[in-house]
Amino acid sequence: MTTPTASSGPTPSGPENGLADPSLGAVVSERRQLINLAYRLLGSLADAEDVVQETYARWYALSREQRDAVQSVGGWLTKVAGRICLDLLRSARARRERYVGEWIPEPLPDRTEWIAGRADGATADPADRITLDESVTMAFLVVLESMTPAERVAFVLHDVFRYPFADVAEIVGRTPAACRQLASAARRRIRAAHSPAAPTARQAGIVRDFKRAWEAQDIDALIALLDPGATAIADSGGVVSAEPLPVDGAERIAHGIVGIIRRVPELTVLERSVNGRPGLVARQAGITVTVMAFDITGDRITRIWAVRNPDKLRPWTARPQRP
Secondary structure (H helix, E strand, O other), X not given: OOOOOOOOOOOOOOOHHHOOOOOHHHHHHOHHHHHHHHHHHHOOHHHHHHHHHHHHXXXXXXXXXXXXXXXXXXXXXXXXXXXXXXXXXXXXXHHHHHOOOOOOOOOOEOHHHOOOOOOOOOOOOHHHOOOOOHHHOXXXXXXXXXXXXXXXXXXXXXXXXXXXXXXXXXXXOOOHHHHHHHHHHHHHHHHHHOOOEOOHHHHHHHHHHHHHHHHOOOHHHHHHHEEEEEEEEEEOXXXXXXXXXXXXXXXXXXXXXXXXXXXXXOOEEEEEEEOOEEEEEEEEOOXXXXXXXXXXXXXXXXXXXXXXXXXXXXXXXXXXXXX
């Protein structure tokens, strides 16, 4: 890949002099790939969108001659986006220390229900949609959060997006051999945290049973669905109410979640796909207030991630109601 060239001065909004840019089609066609990459690296759709915008801004800050000299537009954009993500990951630790409560990756709806979250409720561009696969499940993203920035970038670029270590090295700023070691360390983290997941249909049935027990305020049924050592984590960002620390144990989780529905009897709970896995969405007065993702091993729920921070629920807002 060609090394990106830094450029100072104003960033043009498009090709200079009003002339058609022959690379424009190639640049636009990379948007979905860049969004997918940045989301997996950052765990935040909002940050991923900012990364793509900054990447495009740097592209159009190049002169026409500089852009013409780039041998692979996709490679150049990926390298720049990867470096921006790496810088953000390095600064994220400090930002997370200031975050109120637990931080959970931003949840994603099924592609058929994707919306922009804008006030006008306009539908999102399909090119912006994240491909939902094993690398965006909440459990997988949470493990990525435990990695160092360099490990995460090396692993995602190589193991998920299949970039050769020579290209990864240019982004991370290390040798290909060092990047290979980083990816290997990341794989060990994945293996250590991995537990065999139940088939998707079985997961959906367990989540449905959890929903029914929750609505019925049946504490015994909830306890039976939860692993004795289960953990529930809520992310409110300090904007709305939520438990500030993880809640451990089936009984504590069951009592806590029943307490929610007793305090908010008008809460509507819906089955939805969350990051490609069966999950639940809680709505109050037609507004999505919580998105819940589950980690299920065998017939028991081992982890619940409840995202309540409104800033992380943009793709879920203003959704037309359906059964």
